Amino acid sequence: MQIVGHTTQQEVYAASRQRPFRINELLLIEDKVHNYPLGEVVETQSFNRYIPLVTEHSDLVDRRVRENLAQLGYDIEADTIHLARIRILAELVSPVSVGIAVRVPAFKEIEDFLIPRDPDTGLVLGVIRGTEELTSGLPANLTNVALLYQKDKGVLPQRGIPYIMDHWTWPEYPHIGIFGGSGSGKSFALRVLLEEVMWQQLPALVLDPHFELSFTEAFPDLPPPYRGDFARRSTVLMAGRDVGILFEELNGADLLALLQAAGEVTENMNNAIQTLHHRRDSFTSFSNRLRDLTQGLEEEQDLKRRLREDAGGDPWEKREIERILALVAKYKDRVGHVSTLRAISRRLNRLHMERVFTSGIEPIQEAILNRRLVVVQGPIWFLQVLGAYVIRKFYRERRQYQDAEQTGEEAPKFPPFLVATDEAHNFAPRSPEIPAPARSILRTIAQEGRKYGVFLLLASQRPALLEDTITAQLNTKLIFRTIRSSDLDVIREETDLGPEEIRRLPYLGSGNAFVSSASVGRTIAVRIRVAKTVSPHSRHPFLELREDFIPPEEKLRKALLQCLPLGDFNFDVHLGALQQKLRRQISIEEITHCLEGMVIDGVIEKEEMLLGVEYRQRKD
Numbered sequence: 001m002q003i004v005g006h007t008t009q010q011e012v013y014a015a016s017r018q019r020p021f022r023i024n025e026l027l028l029i030e031d032k033v034h035n036y037p038l039g040e041v042v043e044t045q046s047f048n049r050y051i052p053l054v055t056e057h058s059d060l061v062d063r064r065v066r067e068n069l070a071q072l073g074y075d076i077e078a079d080t081i082h083l084a085r086i087r088i089l090a091e092l093v094s095p096v097s098v099g100i101a102v103r104v105p106a107f108k109e110i111e112d113f114l115i116p117r118d119p120d121t122g123l124v125l126g127v128i129r130g131t132e133e134l135t136s137g138l139p140a141n142l143t144n145v146a147l148l149y150q151k152d153k154g155v156l157p158q159r160g161i162p163y164i165m166d167h168w169t170w171p172e173y174p175h176i177g178i179f180g181g182s183g184s185g186k187s188f189a190l191r192v193l194l195e196e197v198m199w200q201q202l203p204a205l206v207l208d209p210h211f212e213l214s215f216t217e218a219f220p221d222l223p224p225p226y227r228g229d230f231a232r233r234s235t236v237l238m239a240g241r242d243v244g245i246l247f248e249e250l251n252g253a254d255l256l257a258l259l260q261a262a263g264e265v266t267e268n269m270n271n272a273i274q275t276l277h278h279r280r281d282s283f284t285s286f287s288n289r290l291r292d293l294t295q296g297l298e299e300e301q302d303l304k305r306r307l308r309e310d311a312g313g314d315p316w317e318k319r320e321i322e323r324i325l326a327l328v329a330k331y332k333d334r335v336g337h338v339s340t341l342r343a344i345s346r347r348l349n350r351l352h353m354e355r356v357f358t359s360g361i362e363p364i365q366e367a368i369l370n371r372r373l374v375v376v377q378g379p380i381w382f383l384q385v386l387g388a389y390v391i392r393k394f395y396r397e398r399r400q401y402q403d404a405e406q407t408g409e410e411a412p413k414f415p416p417f418l419v420a421t422d423e424a425h426n427f428a429p430r431s432p433e434i435p436a437p438a439r440s441i442l443r444t445i446a447q448e449g450r451k452y453g454v455f456l457l458l459a460s461q462r463p464a465l466l467e468d469t470i471t472a473q474l475n476t477k478l479i480f481r482t483i484r485s486s487d488l489d490v491i492r493e494e495t496d497l498g499p500e501e502i503r504r505l506p507y508l509g510s511g512n513a514f515v516s517s518a519s520v521g522r523t524i525a526v527r528i529r530v531a532k533t534v535s536p537h538s539r540h541p542f543l544e545l546r547e548d549f550i551p552p553e554e555k556l557r558k559a560l561l562q563c564l565p566l567g568d569f570n571f572d573v574h575l576g577a578l579q580q581k582l583r584r585q586i587s588i589e590e591i592t593h594c595l596e597g598m599v600i601d602g603v604i605e606k607e608e609m610l611l612g613v614e615y616r617q618r619k620d
């Protein structure tokens with residue numbers, strides 16, 4: 001292998017007679033002047049007698065390269081020639097000369113370049129593509145730390161150098177984005193990342209609208225040394241059942257965000273909410289105030305008349321009327337129309353019915369303080385509100401703690417933490433018209449979270465729909481297969497992926513990604529490792545049907561087959577046992593129906609006997 005030309009200082013062509021080049025492979029250029037720079041193959045092509053280089057017009061080969069090849073002794077009409085375009089991974093002061101040899105490096109020669117940390121102190125996410133040939137030269141501590149998976153072949157040994165993300169660089173280069181179309185491997189990668197986060201015991205809050213991020217079930221067929229006990233390091237909580245928002249802790253802005261999640265909130269409604277909500281209000285005190293005021297505004301004249309009549313001498317009723325009229329007097333001019341109050345009540349009741357206010361966020365806080373990964377599951381609208389509330393609160397506490405540390409004041413301890421979510425564009429949509437309670441706090445963290453050790457880990461299949469300030473702040477991006485052109489545009493703008501990588505994006509296989517990272521300063525092609533856990537509902541839906549949703553008729557058929565031969569004259573003999581077995585009432589009629597069905601389907605036979613009909617096993 002040798003250099004046969006260059007375009008710029010950063011890009012060279014190499015040719016070989018024997019060995020085809022592989023995309024993304026790393027090669028060492030034996031150029032002493034430039035201190036043996038490394039290069040990465042970004043494009044390859046092979047030529048031979050049948051695909052001649054001279055006639056076949058190719059983007060890859062220009063006239064100069066052809067001339068160089070000829071000068072270097074290649075017979076471009078007859079030889080098999082493998083060609084590669086190589087991106088040099090170092091800053092060169094002058095171009096590499098033509099004719100210089102190129103070879104596969106030994107692991108030792110690229111170790112510092114590719115391994116930022118050892119696997120115990122970094123996040124082992126997969127293998128670096130194009131380094132497969134170096135597998136056998138790896139030291140023991142880098143071998144089989146990232147097993148791979150292929151759908152038809154199952155779990156496979158590690159091939160290639162492990163890709164280890166150095167999370168210790170996050171304070172400088174914070175936040176991670178995972179982007180890719182549906183089925184490209186985002187959720188799988190998010191799971192792998194979160195496993196590593198747990199392994200490092202980084203406290204993390206995960207919002208899980210898909211109910212898929214629990215870590216109790218091991219990935220099938222993993223060799224024992226590769227497994228890990230993630231159940232012990234994670235907590236899964238259900239919004240509305242295990243966690244919620246205590247009404248007493250809400251301020252006016254929180255309440256507004258919550259009500260917005262339950263339906264559109266007009267400017268009038270907002271004014272009314274801000275006016276009527278008092279600090280430390282309970283759900284009851286607030287909703288009673290709403291109710292009484294609504295009644296007061298509707299029946300003001302009636303109530304006044306009733307008061308003039310001294311409420312028929314009933315002192316209790318009189319006091320009630322006075323109270324309600326006082327409310328009316330106090331708020332009348334500031335809360336708008338009765339219909340506004342009604343609309344607020346409807347939204348409030350919806351939240352109440354969804355059990356938003358029944359519990360607090362203590363379980364989340366406790367998990368974070370114990371350096372666990374806490375997954376909050378629930379419908380997306382609920383998570384948007386709860387997430388916004390919790391993240392804002394935790395971020396405030398973290399800042400207060402850290403600021404107090406610096407000024408020497410006292411504040412409750414609060415650790416650095418991560419916020420992770422799939423479908424991030426729902427939590428922080430780009431379009432300002434879409435209400436999103438969490439958008440502003442996520443934006444704040446994107447911009448300044450690193451100072452406080454608060455980091456984002458956001459996955460989305462629609463980067464074009466994610467708030468753009470946030471996208472711009474994601475210093476590391478894992479880009480999976482992407483087809484949609486609007487998303488490709490964002491990727492082109494917001495990553496350092498080159499044109500050839502962008503060209504390959506629509507064709508990437510599931511689980512393959514380009515990692516564009518400001519801390520590394522270049523793009524790395526990665527295959528994400530096999531996850532150590534699986535989502536509890538990752539069974540094929542039709543397999544699930546077969547296993548968990550056996551129709552009652554099917555069960556009865558099975559049970560009846562075991563009773564054959566069976567006559568319609570002795571059904572009652574079996575009825576008790578059948579009912580017990582299937583744990584339900586069964587009628588004679590149903591049995592007849594089922595047996596007749598099996599006769600029609602050709603599963604069993606029937607014969608008219610003297611006493612009646614007999615059903616029996618088919619003879620053939």
Ligand SMILES: Nc1ncnc2c1ncn2[C@@H]1O[C@H](COP(=O)(O)OP(=O)(O)O)[C@@H](O)[C@H]1O
Pocket residue numbers: 148149150151180181182183184185186187188189510511512527528529530
């Ligand atoms: N790293 C990987 N290795 C092997 N197969 C993968 C990998 N990532 C994803 N896959 C395959 O692709 C499928 C879809 O991945 P998933 O993460 O659910 O996609 P997405 O979340 O992007 O829609 C998975 O069920 C799995 O079969």
Ligand SMILES: [Mg+2]
Pocket residue numbers: 183186187188
């Ligand atoms: Mg997914």
